[in-house]
Amino acid sequence: MSFKTIRNWAETHPFLFAPGLVAAATLFFFPGRDLLGKGHWALLYLLVISMVASVAGSRPALAAALASFLAWNVFFLPPYNTFRVDDPKDWISLGVFLVVGVLIGLTSGRLREREALAVSQEREMALLNRLTGRLLALGSPEKMAETLCAEIDGVFSPRFVRFHLVEAGGKRTLLFGTKAELELDPLEEDFLDWVSTNGKGVASPAADPSRDARSTGSRNPVSHSRVFPAVSRNDIFLPVISSSRLEGLLHTGEHRNGTPYTWNEIQLLSAAANMAGTFLERRRLEEAARQAETVREGDKLKSAIFSSVSHELKTPLSSLTATISGLLEADLAWEPARARHELESVRKDLDRLAHSIGSLLDLSRLAAEAWKPDLRWVEPGEVLGEVLFRLDRSDRDRVRVELPGGLPLMQVDFQQWGRLLMHLLENALSYSPPGSPVTVRSRVTEFGLETWIEDEGPGIPEEERDRVFTKFFRGSASGLLPGGTGLGLTIALEIARVHGGSIRIEDNLPKGTRFVVLLPAARVRETEA
Amino acid sequence: MSTPERHPRILVVDDEESIRRALRSILSSRKIEVTLASTGAEGISLAIETNPELVVLDLSLPDMDGLDVCRELRTWMVSPILILSVRGNEADKIEALDLGADDYLTKPFSAGELLARIRALLRRAESRVGPPPEIRVGELAVNLAKRQVFLNGQEVFLTKTEFEILALLVQNIDCVVTYRMLAERLWGDPEDRQPQLLRVHVSNLRKKIEPHPALPRFIRTEPGIGFRFSAE
Incomplete structure (x- = not known):
């Protein structure tokens, strides 16, 4: 039993503690009754009263004063073991003892109560302060x-x-x-x-x-x-x-x-x-405010989708209609070389249509927050290989791959990660001069696996770098280019995010842009031997 | 590539008229006899009637589940089945392959892709009768009888497992090889699929036979399904 538990017990049972302590002191003093004069014992009882006052407060101290008064009288003032007192001077001592005991009890007890009040007020203030602070930070x-x-x-x-x-x-x-x-x-x-x-x-x-x-x-x-x-x-x-x-x-x-x-x-x-x-x-x-904001965002998005859809779907559709109806004109003699040329452009329009529809599907998944990656361990080159395989021959020839040997495995959704790379590659291919190379590199850093996609295009101005990832934003350089939904980078970033990764933009010196895709270290693992 | 003497017969089961029309035009212009069915029931009865050398089967049919058609056909038919499905429906693809379909094609596809798949499947069906002892793909030569592999004339030494994987892949050149098929070949148990373990072996195999192991060209990954040895 520690001092603290005794003190706690004393605080909670003050009216047992006060007489208890006096009784204990009396038992302790009793064997030495003849060693000191009777007045000295009064001083020691005053000490006991102060202790009770400091631990339990003024009212228990009064009780202790009374008990001490009785104990001193009965056990230390002759004749012993009776309330009777022989020496009339002892009556004066007793009276003074009682008054002093009561005063000590009251004064030190009050001090103690004030202190306890101050402590509890401080504790309460601290509680309120802590609560205010924490409630502000909590979600x-x-x-x-x-x-x-x-x-x-x-x-x-x-x-x-x-x-x-x-x-x-x-x-x-x-x-x-x-x-x-x-x-x-x-x-x-x-x-x-x-x-x-x-x-x-x-x-x-x-x-x-x-x-x-x-x-x-x-x-x-x-x-x-x-x-x-x-x-x-x-x-x-x-x-x-x-x-x-x-x-x-x-x-x-x-x-x-x-x-x-x-x-x-x-x-x-x-x-x-x-x-x-x-x-x-x-x-x-x-x-509620956030929901209202989402609704507003949604409205903005809807109108942006509407304009993008009408542009991205209608343009190839009208050129398709024109080309095909041209070929069907009765007066046209089917010259095989020309027909082939026309059909080639039909195929291009169809590719563009399929691409736009794919992006819009990705976007609807994005809006529905339905990107749940189906994670599997794959080699970086497997995904990249599939993506390159899907590119046009002419585009594929522009892509240089510099993957070092011994790259770790990635834990990604094969299809989604492929779409991410596809969007970045298409972006790099279309925003750089025809025939210029686009380079894909990979390296391991302390943060994870980085994939770099570098082009030799005009670069992206510092102030546009954040915005290129927003839906339907098209950079200042895109005015020169036909097509493009303005969704590719948004989708790529979202895919990186659901994998716990990120995409950043750097300058590709001396010229062009470098997109750096980071897959976090938790999704990267060394290959087994 | 096509065999001009014999005209293969292909049955197309698809409920969309535009797809049927397109397939008929692509296939018949290449001297293939095409039969068209628009429902599952019609497909099954036409298969019995015409005994086609290959069936192109769409998984979404109006009257019955494409998977059921696949199961039904496999009870008696040995000709290859090529599944048509939409992107992202991986579970259906895997189930169809497990039920005995031979390969799949994801819509939208080009005529070139469709023809490449059909040729690969027909070639494989033919070679099952008398498999060649040696298969050559570009600079790679695999001698199945002697269990030897050469890359640019240099012998490549493979472990037993690696050789079995490569053998199965080149015997099914340009066709999908599922984890299940590999498990059956390696361990005799089709249910013992261990994609992770298979990936390790395939990764080692790539290091030995791919010109650029980091960017595989021969052994391509079919995510969630298996691998495909590409002759392109």
């Missing part, structure tokens, strides 16, 4: 409830804390609870219902609230017995209220040592509950 209501319950548990040592979330329709869910294994309290639901309907807390405080009731007004919790007569409990039910509605319910069990809560403690719990209410409301409002 989910679950995390908030967990933090709140942990703080309350740390400061008040209740038997349990539970946080119930109340939805707009009044539906209640337990968001977090410490000591959740506690048997369900048969009256808990009734109290929760009562608090929900009345918007008032239920608590039976130790101190009388009537003194400063006016400062808190009608929000004061009512006592348990006023809700259900014949019920006497020490736990606290508090409504968690925001400016707009009831957000939740906070149920705090009684102190672990069984003492009732003080009025101040209940006030503090209410403040914490209100803070939680504000947090929940703020989160709801933010969520």
Whole structure:
């Protein structure tokens, strides 16, 4: 048993502690009764009274003063073992002892109480400060409830804390609870219902609230017995209220040592509950704002898709219609070389159509957030090989591949990673002079596996680098080029993201752009021997 | 490449008229006899009637599941089945291959791709009767009888597993070889698919026979399904 546990016991059982300590001291002093003069023992009893005062406060100290007075009288003032006192001067000593003992008890006890008050106020301020800080940083209501319950548990040592979330329709869910294994309290639901309907807390405080009731007004919790007569409990039910509605319910069990809560403690719990209410409301409002923003974004996106679709689908369609109807004209003699040439352009238009439709499908997946990569371990060259295989012969001849031997395996979705490379390659091929090389390299860094796609085009100005990844953005250099949905890089970046990776843009010196795709180290593994 | 003396008979089962028309035009202009069916039931009865040398089967049919047609045909027919499917429907492809389909083609495809698949499947069906002892692809020569492999005239030494994989791949040149087929060949158990282990062997094999192992040209990956030895 440590000193601390004794002290805790003393604090919680002051009126056992005060006479107990005096009795113990008397037992201890008794064998040495004849070693000191009777007056010296009075001084030692004063020491005991001060100890009680400093540990348990003024009222137990008064009890200790009284007990010491009796003990000194009975055991140390002759004749022993009786209240009778022979020497009349001892009566004066006794009187002075009692007065001094009471004064010491009162004074040091008050000091101790002030200190305890200061400590508890500081503790409460610290709790509120911590809560404010944490609630600002927290994301989910679950995390908030967990933090709140942990703080309350740390400061008040209740038997349990539970946080119930109340939805707009009044539906209640337990968001977090410490000591959740506690048997369900048969009256808990009734109290929760009562608090929900009345918007008032239920608590039976130790101190009388009537003194400063006016400062808190009608929000004061009512006592348990006023809700259900014949019920006497020490736990606290508090409504968690925001400016707009009831957000939740906070149920705090009684102190672990069984003492009732003080009025101040209940006030503090209410403040914490209100803070939680504000947090929940703020989160709801933010969520609503975000949804509105998403809807607005969606509208913008829709009109952008509309214009892109009409352009990207209609252009090849009209040229197809023109070419084919031209070939079908009755007066045209089918000259094989010319027909072949025309059909070649038909095929190109069809490729462009298929490509645009593919991008739009990717985009709809993007919008639906349906990119769930099907991860498998593959070699970098396998994916790149498939992508190159799909390119036009003339484009393929422009691509230089410089993959070193011994590259690690990548954990990617084969198809999606292929589309990522395809979009970057197509971008590089179309934004650089015809016939100029596009180089693909790979290297391992401490962050993972990097794939570089380098072209010798005009480069991307610093200020456009972030924007090239936004939907339908087409860079200043794209004015020269036909086609392109403005979606390729957006899709590529999204694919990199769902793999936990990223894409950045660098200058390819002396000329051109370098796209660097990073696949994080967690998705990279050395090949088995 | 085509065999001018004999005109192969191909049955096309697809519910979309435009696809049927396109396939008929592509195939009949190359002296292939084409029979067209628009439903699964029609496809099965035409297969019985005409005994085609190859069936092109679309997986989405109005009256029955393409997979069921595949299963039904495989109960008696040995001719290869080429599946047509849309992108991303990998599970269906794998199931069709497991049910006995021989290869697949993802829509949209070009005439060139379709013809290459059909030729590869017909060639394979023919070579099953009398497989050649040696297969040459570009600078690579695989002697199946002597179990020797040469690259540019230099002998390449392969482990037993690597040789078995390569042998199966070149015997099915330009056709898909599934993990299941490899598992059956290597371990005698088609259910013992170990894609990860197979990948390691294939990776080692590539290092020995590919001109640029980092960018494989011969052994190409069919994601989630298996490999394909490309003669291109």
